[in-house]
Amino acid sequence: MSFKITTAVIDPDARKRELTQSAAGACVTFEGWVRNHNDADMDVRGRATQGAVADGEAVQALEYEAHQAIAEKEGARIVAEAMTRFAVTVVHCEHRVGKLQIGDCAVWVGVSAAHRGAAFDACRYVIDETKARVPIWKKEHYASGATGWVNCATRTT
Amino acid sequence: MIEVTARYFAAFRERAGLDTERVRTQARTAADLYGELAKRHGFADSMTRCKVAINDELADWNVALTAGDEVLFFPPVAGG
Numbered sequence: 001m002s003f004k005i006t007t008a009v010i011d012p013d014a015r016k017r018e019l020t021q022s023a024a025g026a027c028v029t030f031e032g033w034v035r036n037h038n039d040a041d042m043d044v045r046g047r048a049t050q051g052a053v054a055d056g057e058a059v060q061a062l063e064y065e066a067h068q069a070i071a072e073k074e075g076a077r078i079v080a081e082a083m084t085r086f087a088v089t090v091v092h093c094e095h096r097v098g099k100l101q102i103g104d105c106a107v108w109v110g111v112s113a114a115h116r117g118a119a120f121d122a123c124r125y126v127i128d129e130t131k132a133r134v135p136i137w138k139k140e141h142y143a144s145g146a147t148g149w150v151n152c153a154t155r156t157t
Numbered sequence: 158m159i160e161v162t163a164r165y166f167a168a169f170r171e172r173a174g175l176d177t178e179r180v181r182t183q184a185r186t187a188a189d190l191y192g193e194l195a196k197r198h199g200f201a202d203s204m205t206r207c208k209v210a211i212n213d214e215l216a217d218w219n220v221a222l223t224a225g226d227e228v229l230f231f232p233p234v235a236g237g
Contacts, residue, residue: 032237064236065167067229070210095236107237127237135208136236137167149168150235153201 001083003075004094005068005136010105021089024112028119030127032107034062034100038140038148058143064097064106066136071095078129086122088113093126095136158183159224163194168232173198187211187228188218194230206233 012031019027038057075093082091088111095107109126113119130136138150160181170176173194184190187209194200209216210229222228 066236067166067210067231069213070215070229074215131234131237133234134236135166135210135231135234137232138235139167149171149232151233152168152235 001076001079001091002093003072003079004092005066005071005075006094006096007098008096010094010096010108012105012108012110015092015094015108015110018092019090019110019112021112023114024089025114026116026119027110027112028116028123029111030107030109030123031105032127034102034104034106035059036102038142059102059140060143061102061141062100062104062106063139063141064095064100064136065139066095066097066134068097071134071136074134075130078126078133081129082111082122082126085125086113086118087115088118088122091122091126093130095130095134097136159222161190161222161225162227163190164227164229165198166229166231168202169198169200169230172200182222184222186219186221187216190222190228191218191230200230200232202232207231208234 016029036059038059079091079093090112093109100106109123111119111123140148140150158181163180164177165173182190184193191204204218208231209218212227
């Protein structure tokens with residue numbers, strides 16, 4: 001099991017091969033992609049967008065920042081929790097940082113398990129906890145030239 | 158009065174206009190210190206949505222500060 005912060009392009013196919021286990025009868029992977037619009041309704045927690053930025057504004061690029069050491073430590077805890085809570089064989093998560101373009105894979109979670117139920121549950125757990133707990137921040141660059149930190153009340157434009 | 162190092166990340170860093178500063182403070186806890194620095198720099202996020210790390214470990218807001226601590230202030234996270 002592993003949790004990695006990377007500046008490199010995530011290769012889902014290569015990562016998926018690391019999930020292979022002869023005891024595994026199910027594999028669930030999740031890819032989080034950079035989308036082209038600001039959409040507060042899609043997030044569980046609200047974000048405060050101030051100034052001229054409205055939901056639906058075109059996003060041209062995203063910039064992710066992390067505190068790598070603490071992010072990888074907290075991420076490793078989440079992956080370990082998933083291994084304990086669900087009957088899974090392998091759990092990996094990788095999150096990219098730096099400037100990403102529309103369509104890029106920002107985060108990847110892969111789980112293998114004997115049966116599908118545990119694989120789905122563990123995959124969902126890892127992505128949800130990662131979004132809620134790991135010190136990673138996302139700055140949206142809008143078509144208008146403005147920028148905004150997602151989910152923060154403080155912003156600079 | 159103790160002296161600690163405050164470090165800011167992401168939106169906090171941009172709002173404060175700096176990433177690190179030495180702070181002399183009477184704050185006893187990380188929460189007290191956040192209150193003080195939020196006022197100084199205009200951080201608008203409720204502490205309950207933010208996180209703090211002390212000397213590179215995530216910590217509780219009510220943990221007591223010690224002279225020389227490095228206190229990392231994390232605005233609301235937004236991975237994924």
